[in-house]
Amino acid sequence: MAIQQNKHRAPLLLAVVAAVALLTACGGDKGDKASQTAAKVNKEEITVHQINFVLQRQPGLKPEQAEAASRQVLERLIDQELAVQKAQEQKLDRDPRVVQQIENAKREIIARAYAERVGESVAKPSADEITKYYNDKPALFKDRRIYSLQELQIEARPEQFEAIRAKLAAAKNLNEFAEYLKSADIRFNGNQAVRAAEQLPLAGLDAIAKMKDGDSMVSPSPNGITVLFLVSSRSQPVDEARARPAIEAFLLNQRKGEAVQKDIKALRDSSKIEYVGKFAQAASAPGGVVPQVLPSASDIVAPAAAPAPAASGLDPASISKGMGLK
Known part of the structure; x- marks a missing residue:
């Protein structure tokens, strides 16, 4: 069955991705010391872990496609790093709108991690169910x-x-x-x-x-x-x-x-x-209770x-x- 094949394929794919990324980082030279660095962009490094993180989120990627995909991901990460460096040079990372977006993304990631932890305790459905x-x-x-x-x-x-x-x-x-x-x-x-x-x-x-x-x-x-x-x-x-x-x-x-x-x-x-301002007014309106939208x-x-x-x-x-x- 297709799903079972994917389960067996996933560990193999990750192994191939890691091997390819390591070869990229080492340049294929046996004399070089093994490194987790895949590329250097000015003074900043792009690591094998960054490449693997992106590849693991590409559904349907086959093991034989891992090498080409890892190189494409690396090039995109290089472009991204160049953009980040230029943005920092222009102090865009201190722009209030950017700071707010970063904080919102951080909160969402942490909340999702909590939800995933709660979900880990849930039992799988039985065959009868x-x-x-x-x-x-x-x-x-x-x-x-x-x-x-x-x-x-x-x-x-x-x-x-x-x-x-x-x-x-x-x-x-x-x-x-x-x-x-x-x-x-x-x-x-x-x-x-x-x-x-x-x-x-x-x-x-x-x-x-x-x-x-x-x-x-x-x-x-x-x-x-x-x-x-x-x-x-x-x-x-x-x-x-x-x-x-x-x-x-x-x-x-x-x-x-x-x-x-x-x-x-x-x-x-x-x-x-505690609701504040206009939100408190909505809660105190006649018959009005702020609904708990879970x-x-x-x-x-x-x-x-x-x-x-x-x-x-x-x-x-x-x-x-x-x-x-x-």
Whole structure:
């Protein structure tokens, strides 16, 4: 399976990256003393660790690509170092806006490290839990389909909704309905796309899965209504064995997010938090209490990928982005 291969490949890749970087640092000369320096830019050094840090964040990098990739990364780091040195010369590192950005980045990194530490104590889902999730989500797995969809974003006032719905129900096809919108001078934008079940939002997947070819669905939107047409679909089920790795990752990330939220709530409850200025006024307004908006999993924990068949070649993270038809 693809995920298992990646697990075995990762240590090999890191070893190759380290070896390549060391060769770069040593210049390939056996007489030179081994060094962690890959290049010197004026008086500053770029290290092997810096190269490895960047390479480890390049998904899908194959071991045979490590040498070329490490050299490309080194060149980018040299350019970056030159820019940093020039910025420091111009005292840009003391600019209040730059200082604030650095502090914000620092806080985010530290908070993420805390969240990751909390997540380390979370137990992996059991085989029974994975099986249950598989059985509870037939639209994602057993009855998985590939959908050909057309979407119309219609700008309309609430008093127009009933007439639009009636015309939609009476229309023989999408073109006839679109012609009505044009004749009524109702503005709209159309999109179409082919999406697999895991590329649709989980909240709406069950409703879409119940649709038959030729059916349509209407939902409210900020500027009017959205009409979704199911042009056609084809069955492409995924068995539990193929879905298991993705389900396990999804459930584990979900648990990590819940653990972080619980921990943050406990920290809030045990800390003194005082709102000041206009924020205090909002809290003291009649019936007004400043809501405790807890961080979501996507705020401080790596976003949980939607469960998708690992070997399907599809993007499992796209479900979190909503429809996104283009």
